[in-house]
Amino acid sequence: MNMPLPQPPRDLAPGGRAGAWLGRRVDAIARTARHPLFWVGAREMAGVSVGLTAWAFMTGVAMVKSGMSITEAVLMSLLVFAGSAQLAAIPLIAAGAPLWVIWATAFCVNLRFVVFSLHLREYFMFLPRARRLVLGYLTGDVTYVLYTRRFPRPAETENQRRAQMAYLWGGNCANWVMWQSLSMLGIFMGAALPARWGLEFAGTLALLAMACSLATTRLRALSALIAAGAAVAVFGLPYRLNIVAAITIAVAACLMLERRHGEPAEGRHA
Amino acid sequence: MNETDFGTLLAIAGLTAISVVTRGFFFISEREWRLPGWAQRGLRYAPIAALAAVIAPDIVLTGGAVEAPWRDARAWGALAAGACYFWRRHDGLVLPLSIAAGMAVYLPLRLVWNW
Secondary structure, X not given: OOOOOOOOOOOOOHHHHHHHHXXXXXXXXXXXXHOHHHHHHHHHHHHOHHHHHHHHHHHHXXXXXXXXXXXXXXXXXXXXXXXXXXXXXXXXXXXXXXXXXXXXXXXXHHHHHHHHHHXXXXXXXXXXXXXXXXXXXXXXXXXXXXXXXXXXXXXXXXXXXXXXXXXHHHHHXXXXXXXXXXXXXXXXXXXXXXXXXXXXXXXXXXXXXHHHHHOOOHHHHHXXXXXXXXXXXXXXXXXXXXXXXXXXXXXXXXXXXXXHHOXXXXXXXX | OOOOOHHHHHHHHHHHHHHHHHHOHHHOOOOOOOOOHHHXXXXXXXXXXXXXXXXXXXXXXXXXXXXXXXXXXXXXXHHHHHHHHHHOOOOOOHHHHHHXXXXXXXXXXXXXXXX
16 A cells, blocks of 8 residues: 655656646645544544534624624635634724734734644654645644644654644644534624624633633733733723733733742643 | 725735744744743733733623623623633533533523613
């Protein structure tokens, strides 16, 4: 099984080179998809996806209910592909906040992925840069957790690498398909649901549950409380600057408290 | 229904770039490098602060002012969702359960009593 393709001759015309490249890519993808761990990854992802599908559905509903057009909502779901950042950006877009405030808020919400990428670096560095970035972009919270739980250390041999990549791609593909289909369902059904129900509130609750799951240390919970209080207290600031101000105040306060009381340096993090 | 406008498309393009950059932050450079210590520590507090800052005004403010949150369906819904989260925190389905609990409190209060 798994015979590699024969090397193409060197003196190919540009069209032939493109064809050979495409053939190699298709072959590599097929080999990944035939790997048994691809389907293990997909199955394990599907097992924990019930919550995720509810989340995706609500993100879809929240987008159209905030007044985005169907085109915008579909594009946002397909391209941004980040539930919490989308939910955080939606009310800001609806309120006409300046672009940099929208982007700064989404960036802060997404900062947890920066932490993940530091961890995944040792797993991914053997790939060329473009491939690393695509794989990183497609790896969300849940697939990251499943992948690093199944493989506590990076691969050392070629076979291990192939197994790890197959597992990760399986999970990512299952995740992407489920996320996007439920998000589309939310977009198209959300448009038909009456506005009086105030269903966009489910998006707020989804972010609330997400925040609760991040509150793993006392200082982190305090950071949430300070930010919540500050965001309400300075709500009058123009351009929804209250959000950026609240994040800055909360992070600065926690860093100062940490220095004074010394939270364990790499403490009980999520 | 709603119009597609250029500003929103630009916002979406930027958000896409943010998804790519944050998820691949440490893959961009081949070189081994570290963030300064304060930034690394700040990473622990910024995501939860950002989420809290986004949702708090949506839960307690009505038209920019705090108005009787004890007669507000959103405040009770949020309380129910938070309580459910900490009650069921070790359950695999805790996220959808909390959202469902919050909506189960919010919808009747809003639709029947108009809170």
